[in-house]
Amino acid sequence: MPTPLLSREELIDRLFEVFRDEGFEGASMADLAAATGLGKSSLYHAFPGGKDEMARAVLAAIRARIASGVVGALQGPGPVAARLKRMADAIDVLYEKGTVGCLVGAFSQGKSRRAFRPELQDIFGLMIDALAATLREAGIASAEARRRAEDAVLAIQGSLVLACGTGDPAAFRRLIKNFAPRLLEP
Amino acid sequence: MPTPLLSREELIDRLFEVFRDEGFEGASMADLAAATGLGKSSLYHAFPGGKDEMARAVLAAIRARIASGVVGALQGPGPVAARLKRMADAIDVLYEKGTVGCLVGAFSQGKSRRAFRPELQDIFGLMIDALAATLREAGIASAEARRRAEDAVLAIQGSLVLACGTGDPAAFRRLIKNFAPRLLEP
């Protein structure tokens, strides 16, 4: 029967949630198998490289989601302020109003940061570059635009660390609320 | 011979570095033993509760270090701006100019965040409360002072996530440089 129980997309989505919530080291093959409803061997059939390959597949999926959802919002039509607002909404959806952590942030700390550095650099760079380009469109000087873009990405990450550590998403919510005006203030 | 090779303080300091660099799940007893120069059994003698007890001892030590170094700087003499500058310097020392990660941030993501939530809440609360109180001294309204304090702590965490993930401490350095003026701007 060549029909898999879950599509590869669905599979990666389940794996994503486990890696995001448990971290790379914290996610065991047993956890990943349980979350997908598959046996461990079936996971190895789909990802012969094991945990490492699963994590890379998940990172690639996140990158795509950020490129279409978050960066896509920036590159749509309308004035810069409206596009930034749509980016903030996309981030709010991505992190479920601050109730879930960030896999990229989780992988960035601890042992896993070394194994996945290229992917992490790529994803952070993608967001910062796109945001900086948009701010330049609004007439903000190049260097200042980049600083603000870095500050915004860093604030998202920091607010999620706080939300995960304390269980309180208030700082994340406030960040999302003030996202666009803050980036454009004189 | 009742004389240990390392004092408990030194012991905890070595454990701290491993937990900070590898994360809770990523730090193995073998890593911890190697870093202290002790056998695994000796570690169990000092910390009968194993990894969990070591992590709690390390968190208590960090809390003390933050209370004396970072919060201590805020509560010293002089005008608020000078005290904030000293706090920024203390943070710069604590994170070695952005070349090392934050254990509290690392423990806040992944599996470990659940086991250590009370300790994490306590440490984040300590910093935010102390910073907010100082900003109120400078005449900033209570709610606004708390928002700014949260933003500052969140920015420190976020800049360290970025530094760890990309290997580039530039955003952290910039944050430290502008720390005091940014908090006090009108």
Add this chain to the structure above:
DNA sequence: GTCTATAATAGGATAGAC
């Protein structure tokens, strides 16, 4: 207080049947 040795288990990964 530290060590060597060893238990006990969990984790990652593979083999081969269906």
Add this chain to the structure above:
DNA sequence: GTCTATCCTATTATAGAC
């Protein structure tokens, strides 16, 4: 493509000598 069964290593933890 999925499963059961198994292997092997790493990991946590303990026992007991010195």
